[in-house]
Amino acid sequence: MSTEQEQDPQDRQIRCLVAKVGLDGHDRGAHVIARAFRDAGFEVIYSGLHRSPDEVVQAAVQEDVDVLGISILSGAHNTLVPKIMDGLREYGALEDTLVLVGGIVPDDDKATLRDEGVAEIFGPGASMSEMIEYVRANAPER
Amino acid sequence: MTDGDAEGRSAPAAPTDQSAVEGLVEGVLAGEHRALARTITKIENRAPGYRDLVAALHPHTGDADVLGVTGSPGAGKSTLVDKLAKAYRDQGLTIGIIAIDPASPYTGGAVLGDRIRMASNVGDMDVFFRSMSARGTLGGLSTATTDAVTALDAFGKDKVIVETVGAGQNEIDIVRTADTVAVLVPPGSGDDVQMLKAGILEIADLFVVNKADLEGSDRTVQELREMIHMGSGTSTRRGAQSGHHGAGHHGTGAAGGESNGMGTETDAAADDPEWEPRIVETVANTGEGVDDLLAALDAHREYLVASGELDQQVRDRYAAEVRTLLREDVHALLAEEIENRGGIDAAVDRIVARETDPYTVADELIAPVADCVRERREEE
Numbered sequence: 461m462s463t464e465q466e467q468d469p470q471d472r473q474i475r476c477l478v479a480k481v482g483l484d485g486h487d488r489g490a491h492v493i494a495r496a497f498r499d500a501g502f503e504v505i506y507s508g509l510h511r512s513p514d515e516v517v518q519a520a521v522q523e524d525v526d527v528l529g530i531s532i533l534s535g536a537h538n539t540l541v542p543k544i545m546d547g548l549r550e551y552g553a554l555e556d557t558l559v560l561v562g563g564i565v566p567d568d569d570k571a572t573l574r575d576e577g578v579a580e581i582f583g584p585g586a587s588m589s590e591m592i593e594y595v596r597a598n599a600p601e602r
Numbered sequence: 603m604t605d606g607d608a609e610g611r612s613a614p615a616a617p618t619d620q621s622a623v624e625g626l627v628e629g630v631l632a633g634e635h636r637a638l639a640r641t642i643t644k645i646e647n648r649a650p651g652y653r654d655l656v657a658a659l660h661p662h663t664g665d666a667d668v669l670g671v672t673g674s675p676g677a678g679k680s681t682l683v684d685k686l687a688k689a690y691r692d693q694g695l696t697i698g699i700i701a702i703d704p705a706s707p708y709t710g711g712a713v714l715g716d717r718i719r720m721a722s723n724v725g726d727m728d729v730f731f732r733s734m735s736a737r738g739t740l741g742g743l744s745t746a747t748t749d750a751v752t753a754l755d756a757f758g759k760d761k762v763i764v765e766t767v768g769a770g771q772n773e774i775d776i777v778r779t780a781d782t783v784a785v786l787v788p789p790g791s792g793d794d795v796q797m798l799k800a801g802i803l804e805i806a807d808l809f810v811v812n813k814a815d816l817e818g819s820d821r822t823v824q825e826l827r828e829m830i831h832m833g834s835g836t837s838t839r840r841g842a843q844s845g846h847h848g849a850g851h852h853g854t855g856a857a858g859g860e861s862n863g864m865g866t867e868t869d870a871a872a873d874d875p876e877w878e879p880r881i882v883e884t885v886a887n888t889g890e891g892v893d894d895l896l897a898a899l900d901a902h903r904e905y906l907v908a909s910g911e912l913d914q915q916v917r918d919r920y921a922a923e924v925r926t927l928l929r930e931d932v933h934a935l936l937a938e939e940i941e942n943r944g945g946i947d948a949a950v951d952r953i954v955a956r957e958t959d960p961y962t963v964a965d966e967l968i969a970p971v972a973d974c975v976r977e978r979r980e981e982e
Binding site for chain 2: 472473475494495497498499500501502503504505506507508511512514515518519521522523524551552553602
């Protein structure tokens with residue numbers, strides 16, 4: 461049994477959860493991102509609309525994703541994101557999950573979200589390739 | 603002896619030593635979701651140490667009932683699995699679900715959307731739902747699925763459901779990891795049922811005509827019935843071609859057949875009461891028919907236990923698993939050897955130039971392995 465057929469960590473598959481949280485029903489952006497991530501070779505789990513923070517945490521923990529992309533266009537990020545972060549912390553998943561937020565986030569709130577542990581915030585106009593590169597570069601080593 | 607080369611490659615990554623494996627095993631056995639999730643990731647990635655991990659979990663398995671659900675895209679698998687999970691939860695059972703979706707053969711990427719349908723069990727951590735992509739590893743998917751089932755079993759899940767698109771050999775291999783296989787058939791043209799004949803009939807223990815509220819479902823049920831009764835006699839998937847008598851002498855008796863052949867007084871192999879695939883009609887959306895499905899699943903379970911087929915299945919499965927692992931291992935070993943001898947391209951060049959032929963190349967590669975094995979055997 462000297463031939464462990466094991467994968468080189470270099471070409472490790474990146475898994476992402478693209479999550480729509482809260483009440484806003486604007487999921488075009490999330491769809492576009494999910495597709496772009498897929499085409500970049502990531503495995504993407506899409507949460508569907510109107511998820512509660514608990515559901516997002518459940519999905520992120522069970523799916524053991526490297527990257528959690530939260531799409532919020534309702535302006536409720538200051539309420540919803542911390543709840544998700546707390547949940548991830550509770551399950552010991554906060555440290556090695558790269559949390560990204562996409563949507564309309566005022567500059568003032570960005571610092572708050574970063575303090576919460578959000579790695580990066582992508583607003584309107586962020587380019588797809590920029591995001592994919594960011595994920596590739598920052599997906600946590602496990 | 604096993605970690606030698608793996609350690610070298612993954613120096614900066616997370617520790618892959620014995621203690622990490624032990625930590626995960628402890629976590630899984632203690633019911634930590636995070637540890638279970640990470641274990642499945644390791645299994646999927648074939649990360650260093652995953653073999654030790656699965657090996658360490660194996661002694662703690664054997665208690666979960668495994669159900670395979672397959673069917674064409676859009677048949678309603680995920681929705682039905684969701685409702686099924688809910689029903690089991692109401693009985694106080696814990697559930698593990700593995701949902702497998704196709705991956706792009708070009709980029710390896712995938713959108714795994716089955717989770718969206720899991721609406722009845724959101725926030726319930728005792729339903730452990732895991733999406734897996736059918737990554738391009740040759741034959742590796744069924745191994746990964748088997749191992750993931752092992753992890754869920756060791757974790758203590760009462761029921762494990764494996765859900766996959768029924769679109770080929772790969773999927774058939776996957777559902778073979780299950781004790782009971784349910785094939786979903788959407789109502790529609792007879793052509794669908796025609797198509798099912800190729801392969802799917804043999805693996806189904808139950809047919810679920812989902813979306814039974816739609817037009818054409820009666821017809822689909824009818825066609826399935828005919829197919830089951832007139833079929834070639836391979837009504838069970840382990841399908842010994844034992845003479846299936848009574849082809850078609852009862853035209854429409856299948857759906858109700860609650861008590862057919864359940865009373866196994868003799869388990870003389872010669873005259874085993876064969877399991878006849880049942881047909882259940884459901885409307886997964888509304889949950890209609892889910893009780894019938896549960897009853898049919900339980901009945902099949904009883905049959906498996908009473909007939910001794912369950913034990914046989916388990917044995918067959920382990921035998922198949924060992925063979926698969928050996929195939930993969932030998933394959934990897936030989937791939938290494940090919941590399942060592944200048945790569946497959948060099949060999950192909952010589953074959954194209956008619957300097958040699960594929961058989962000779964294969965012989966040359968396998969010879970040292972064969973020699974070594976035989977030598978060892980003689981030493982013993």
